[in-house]
Amino acid sequence: MPWWAIFSIPHRLRQPVVALSLSSIAPAAHAFASSNPDIHWRIDFKCTRAAATIPPNFAAMKRLFDLFFASLAAILLALPMLVIAVLVRLTSPGPALYWSDRIGVGNRTFPMPKFRTMRIGTPTVATHLLADPAAHLTPIGGFLRRSSLDELPQLWSIFRGDMSFVGPRPALFNQNDLITLRTERGMHRLLPGLTGWAQVNGRDDLPIPVKVEYDAEYLRRRSLGFDLYILWLTALKVLRRDGVSH
Secondary structure (H helix, E strand, C coil): CCHHHHHHHHHHHHHHHHHHHHHHHHHHHHHHCCCHHHHHHHHHHHHHHHHHCCCCCCCHHHHHHHHHHHHHHHHHHHHHHHHHHHHHHHHHCCEEEEEEHHHHHHHHHEEEEECCCCCCCCCCCCCHHCHHHHECCCCCCHHHHCCHHHHHHHHHHHCCCCEEEECCCEEEEHHHHHHHHHHCCHHHHHCEEECCCCCCCCCCCCCCCHHHHHHHHHHHHHCCCHHHHHHHHHHHHHHCCCCCCC
């Protein structure tokens, strides 16, 4: 569409066209608008309204939120976590914790801990790619996964700043399809989360493109209020054990 066609469109239809097309016509439109202050003002106004409105101090507030609640959770859950670690060691050979390489902010790799739910020697792939996931589970691995108790050590990743309570779940280092789709949609700019919008909308039941759509929606809607809503839904999902395949 030539830039001058925008101004021949009826006023009631002009706003969505400007909002969608401004990025491609900005240089020519700005040159034209410089001779007409009224048009220049209207284009700037449309551009401002099309942009996402994230509070300037959102990142700092989110970090304080994460540190406070991670500290509280670590204190309250210290004894249960110790009991789980002992049970993991007693019921199968190997360490209590499993550290996996995950993708974080800027597609940088970081080590993420979980209570070990798989036997030593299990291939390092997403669980749904295993031919028979149940055959690789430890005696208490299925329970830990269904209850999400295996995720508790990730409080350490939240303390370190590698993760947040809420965000896209961190991809495995070799999940190239998921990493590529998220990068194309801008999700690589977000801290990965202990839970996320995709997790409360299907978790293991969702195909990767659908998960990415939910992640993109979180990117647009992110706020502390939305994070609290996701945490509330997560608690309900965990209690009901929804969306866990293995």
